[in-house]
Amino acid sequence: MTSIKNQINYIFVLVVLLSFFGCMEEDISYKTTSDGVVVTLKNEAIKSGTSLVYMQVLSPTIIKIAIASKDSSLNMPSLIAKEKLNESVTFDIQQKDEIIVLSTDSLTVKLNLENNEIGYFDTSGKLLLEQKQSSIVPFRDSIVGNQNFIKQNFKYADDEVLYGLGQHELDELNVRGKKIELTQQNTRVSSPVILSTKGYGMYWDNYSKSIFNDTGDTSFISSEIGDKIQYYFIKGHHFDLIISGLRDLTGTAPMLPKWALGYIQSRNRYKNKKELVDVVKKQRRLKIPLDGIILDYLHWGDKGFGSMVFDPMDFPNPEGMIDELHNQLNCKLIVSVWPSLKKGIANWKLFDNKNLLLDLNLGDFGQVHDAYNPAAGKLYFDLVKKNYLDKGVDAIWFDATEPEQLEKFAQTRSFIGPTAKYLNLYSYYDMKNIYNGQRELSDNRVFALTRSAFLGQQQFGSVIWSGDIGVDFQALKEQVPTGLNFSMTGIPYWNTDIGGYAGGDPNEPEYQEVFTRWFQYGTFTPFFRAHGRRQPMKTRSGENELWSYGAEKQKILTKFVQLRYRLLPYIYTLFNQVYSQGYTPMRALAFDFLADSKVYEINDQFMFGSDIMVCPVLEKGATQREVYLPKGTAWFDFWTGKKYEGGQKIVAAAPIDILPLFVKAGAILPMGKVMQYVDENPDDKMEIRIYDGEEANFVLYEDEGENNNYENGKGSRISFTYFSKDRTLEIGAIAGEFDGMLKSRTFDIVLVSEKSGVGLFYSKEFTKSVIYKGQPLNIKL
Incomplete structure (x- = not known):
């Protein structure tokens, strides 16, 4: 009896599902592809010119979204971004009620078939970004012929901070609440990329005059001319991962001479x-x-x-x-x-x-x-x-x-x-x-x-x-x-x-x-x-x-x-x-301290690399300035060696000959000799400043300097690892080689304090001085 009852229930459910999908057939259809899913929307979507949505998986963390009114536009290649990345990605497509769900091992994207909105979620189910209403409006004029005006609405979280969009002479970092025209002009450089403190980035793939608008009751990006709406969503729990993803997508930055x-x-x-x-x-x-x-x-x-x-x-x-x-x-x-x-x-x-x-x-x-x-x-x-x-x-x-x-x-x-x-x-x-x-x-x-x-x-x-x-x-x-x-x-x-x-x-x-x-x-x-x-x-x-x-x-x-x-x-x-x-050398504090929300809107401090915090003096007549020391680490004044705990504001001395600089605990700072031009002399004697308090690592890189041999692996790396608990420095065996590489050099190692390893000049006293010939060294300090 139970078996027959189960069969009846199964048939009933099957009939309901078939009826549901039969109704859905009139409004919606989708097909999976080798790299994503193409969804055909009907009814209201047709009126806004957005009847096709292509969600393409480029990597576990990079999703390309294309929205168009016809197939020919949907598949037009980007002029900037690669069509594919060099990795095979496992992803899953499911339909759950009226939601198309695309999942990788790093994120989930949900397309709601009732309102055509898209949500981006991390693996814990946390909402990162909502894509709202889309519109593609055709027009014709004598200059551009038949074209479209495109607009995409987004909803950002109330506590979300956004950065990027290029160079626009703003006196603050956060672009929330602003309307910014994205065109190229003297003193203005527009690159339609945003980074979010929620852990994602977005590249708006359009090259015409565009507008970023987060004023009033609506938030949108629009472009005067576009065959389709197209953008790339890049997830990353810190900004370096997002920027690295952007470079994977649009090209690696070479080394400068x-x-x-x-x-x-x-x-x-x-x-x-x-x-x-x-x-x-x-x-x-x-x-x-x-x-x-x-x-x-x-x-x-x-x-x-x-x-x-x-x-x-x-x-x-x-x-x-x-x-x-x-x-x-x-x-x-x-x-x-x-x-x-x-x-x-x-x-x-x-x-x-x-x-x-x-x-x-x-x-x-x-x-x-x-x-x-x-x-x-x-x-x-x-x-x-x-x-x-x-x-x-x-x-x-x-x-x-x-x-x-x-x-x-x-x-x-x-x-x-x-x-x-x-x-x-x-x-x-x-x-x-x-x-x-x-x-x-x-x-x-x-x-x-x-x-x-x-x-x-x-x-x-x-x-x-x-x-x-x-x-x-x-x-x-x-x-x-x-x-x-x-x-x-x-x-x-x-x-x-x-x-x-x-x-x-x-x-x-x-x-x-x-x-x-x-x-x-x-x-x-x-x-x-x-x-x-x-x-x-x-x-x-x-x-x-x-x-x-x-x-x-x-x-x-x-x-x-x-x-x-x-x-x-x-x-x-x-x-x-x-x-x-895919690194960024000049860094807003959120690059390295995303967990500390107090840094999000600090406009006048930044990191140079991940170890040195730069605090420019920007006021006439100033001889001191307030500095916030991000939490999660201690900080050393570069000029005095004085140590401060993070998570507090201090007043830093800033006479005209001093730019306040702070180095985080757990940093290893290699400093060469003063030269009149790079490579005037070989770096055969180098001061290694260690900022105690945490374990530290630095990998010193060197190569030939002006040619492209580095692209073929011609370069060397020397790893320095400091163990704070027992004050031990390990210098690893040199990895790699290049023409002109030093065979022997002196490392003068300094544990920074208020007495040594401070300021511009080479320290007169060292904690330890060693000769390095490319073989591992273990040094007790």
């Missing part, structure tokens, strides 16, 4: 060869470390933008000048180039004859070449090669790669279609053309300084600077969160004109203070470069060299250049981690 980590001197502009070379000679004479100098625009005299020549009156025999810089002064030369060509000059004719120019004429600045066109990109690179690289120029500064005049630019038509649709990608394609050309040309690492960027550009050796910003404390104050938010979009190499761009008189005490505080901050940005158009501002800058700011300030500025060079072993290791681990 080692010299690019040193100090670079610049101003707008050096008038002639004598002026430029004399600056380098004086810097060497004063023993102020230097690795490069920049020759800014108009070095071509009256020949016009895009002529790519050295003016024969001001810069005769440029090859001889470069040879002197290289072989007598050990200094690299970076030269400024623009993407435009003056109408009528010979180079302009080369582009015009082949229809390789955009219909964007910037007057005296010239007509912009169509970087979206591979033929234009190749011709442009060939001219850069012929006129600069072949003469010995070490790197190029690509100015104005937004390009300028946004509204006019948006009206043009490029090789790949209406420029408005690809508005934010000009710099991406420009740097791609340059990088590929240089990689084919030589085995030297590519370094390019530029004023714009988009996610993915990190793979082209790009260093981005923040454009023509102001020169006062308010501008400096904005640069700190601006740079941190930019770094949280996956592009690791960023800097700012130290001292700001337009203005500032080196003879005025008030500006001397601004420049000094800015310089201290700039010491701890990925690229260390002073630049600006100082008073008197006519056709070019007044002086901007370190001695221009008076003897007292020169001494302070020199101190910080020397500190940068002492820290190069640490910094170079960080830059290898950028390549090998």
